Amino acid sequence: MTMIAINLLRWSTPWDEVQHCVAAVLNSDFETFELTYTENPHLTAPSLMDEIQRHFGRDGRLRAVRNDSNLGYAGAHNRFFAENDNELLMVLNPDAIIDPQFLQNIVRPFSDSTVGAVTGKMLKRQASASGERILDGTGIEIYRSRRARERGQLEVDHGGYDHSRIVFGVSGTAAVYRKTALEAIKLGEAEYFDQDFFAYWEDFDLSWRLRLRGFECVYVPEAIVEHGRAAGASPEGVSKFSIFVKHQLSLPLSVRQWNWRNHLFAIIKNDFGWCFYRDLPKIIVREVGMVIFMLFFMPATLSALPETLRLLPRMFRKRTLIQSSRTIESSSVCRFFK
Numbered sequence: 001m002t003m004i005a006i007n008l009l010r011w012s013t014p015w016d017e018v019q020h021c022v023a024a025v026l027n028s029d030f031e032t033f034e035l036t037y038t039e040n041p042h043l044t045a046p047s048l049m050d051e052i053q054r055h056f057g058r059d060g061r062l063r064a065v066r067n068d069s070n071l072g073y074a075g076a077h078n079r080f081f082a083e084n085d086n087e088l089l090m091v092l093n094p095d096a097i098i099d100p101q102f103l104q105n106i107v108r109p110f111s112d113s114t115v116g117a118v119t120g121k122m123l124k125r126q127a128s129a130s131g132e133r134i135l136d137g138t139g140i141e142i143y144r145s146r147r148a149r150e151r152g153q154l155e156v157d158h159g160g161y162d163h164s165r166i167v168f169g170v171s172g173t174a175a176v177y178r179k180t181a182l183e184a185i186k187l188g189e190a191e192y193f194d195q196d197f198f199a200y201w202e203d204f205d206l207s208w209r210l211r212l213r214g215f216e217c218v219y220v221p222e223a224i225v226e227h228g229r230a231a232g233a234s235p236e237g238v239s240k241f242s243i244f245v246k247h248q249l250s251l252p253l254s255v256r257q258w259n260w261r262n263h264l265f266a267i268i269k270n271d272f273g274w275c276f277y278r279d280l281p282k283i284i285v286r287e288v289g290m291v292i293f294m295l296f297f298m299p300a301t302l303s304a305l306p307e308t309l310r311l312l313p314r315m316f317r318k319r320t321l322i323q324s325s326r327t328i329e330s331s332s333v334c335r336f337f338k
Contacts, residue, residue, distance in 0.1 A: 004033045004103055004176065006090040007080040009073065012045040013094040017228065021094050022056055030103030035062045036080060040070040073172070074193035074202045081182055082190035090176045095228040097125075098174060106176050106223035109164070116181030116215025117207060119170035120223025121161065122150070133157040136227045139167030139219040140204055144279040144337045145286040146267050148204050151219075167219045168336040169207025174225045178215070185209040187321055194265070194318070196311055200255065201262035208270040211333055212326045245297050257304035260290065264308070269319045273330020275337060 006025060010018055018037075025035050037052050052064050067076060077091050088110060092098075102120060109115045122136035137150030138161040150171060152161050172193075185206070186192045193202040207217050248256065267283070276283075294301045 003086050004030070004088045004090055004107065005080075005084045005086040006033055006035045006092055007038055007077055008035060008092045008094055009038045009040065009076050010048065010094040011040045011070065012042045014045075015048055015051055018048055018094045019051070019055065020097055021092070022052070022062070024097045024100075025092070026056065026059055026061065027100060028098065028103050029100045030107075033061065033103060034086075037062065037064045038076050038080060039064070039066045040072070040076055041067065042070070072195070072198035074195045074197055074199070077172075078190050078192050078195060081177075081179075081192045085179070087179050088176055089179055089182065090174070091172050093173045093227070096122075096174045097226045099224040102174075102223045102225060106220055109218040109220060110176075110178060112216070114214065114216050115178065115218050116210040116213075117170045117175055117177045117217045118223070119167070119175045119217070119219055120225055121157075121219075121221045122171065122173060122225050122227045123157065125226050125228050128156065135161065137171050137173070138221070139165075139217065140169035140171060140207060141338060142168045142336055144275075145282040146263070146271070146279070146337075147286060148201075148263065148266075161219075162221045164218065164220050164222075166216050168211070168217065169204055170217050170219075172203030172206075173227050175203065181210055181213070181215045184213050184215075185322075185325075187318055194269075196314060197262045197265065198258065200258040201266055204263070205266040205269065208266060208333075209322060211336075212270060212322060212328060214327045214332075249298055253300055256298060256301045260294070260301055261304050261308040261311075265311070265315050268312075268315045269322055272323060272326070273334070275330055275334035279337060 008021060008025070022035070022037065025033070039047060039049060041047070047066065049064055049066055056062050067079075071079065081089055088107060106118050106120055109118050119139050121138055124134040124136050127133055133156070135152040135155045135157050138152045139150070140148055141151045142148045151167065182192045192206065194205050197205065210217060264287070291302075
């Protein structure tokens, strides 16, 4: 039976959430897995290594690792990818609780050798006031403006996303990757997720790079996970502008900065071909609109500009590597731009 190696990465998540996350994995109906609890140190949040050992240390399927420094989402998962030889590797956020059948359902698409990554149905922890389940995401979709979002996020789960399908990309909340696919798209010795991103949008970037090498990303609705997302979409989008602005300002400054610069980096590294030039007016309008919005409503976000400019030459060097190893034509990606 297929072995899955899982990396549960924690930075500041409190113990009660981490405990539920670990317990859910260990109670999985799937038998052949190993779980690594990885901790990035936090300046103020206490380490949970002792708690992990006290509550779960006797389970031979679990090991615990604490990094010497905060490697970010990308760096910590990259270390796990590089050190692990299992063919299926899973990343897991500590605020996610997988269903007992999650693992056995999410491995099925990998029988197709072209599948490089698989994601499941993410649900909000809390139901609506009327008791309906709310979707947190069903794979990443992308628009011609190059806006990317979680499919179905904040919609009531009425069954509209109950069919397995190919999607543009997978969320790094609880995704499984094929090791050989990761090796095919890595940059340098062990850069799978882009470590210059540090956090946010690295899953989108990685999915795009998988596509450029001919791998598919698949959504499986039977693989269910509950997620307590901290930085999701505004409940009303931009249709209720005051709510949108309030939502954006509620996010930590670092998150707003990473969101802005990293989505730009993903476009710079991966976009190409006739559909890029076809969509360039839409891309420019959106990006200029975002800058104007930030200037008026959250100017502190633009303090990321010096660091963004410093990293631009590195992004273009990465683009050269990525595009030189691309195995598809632009039409293979253009079909995903809505």
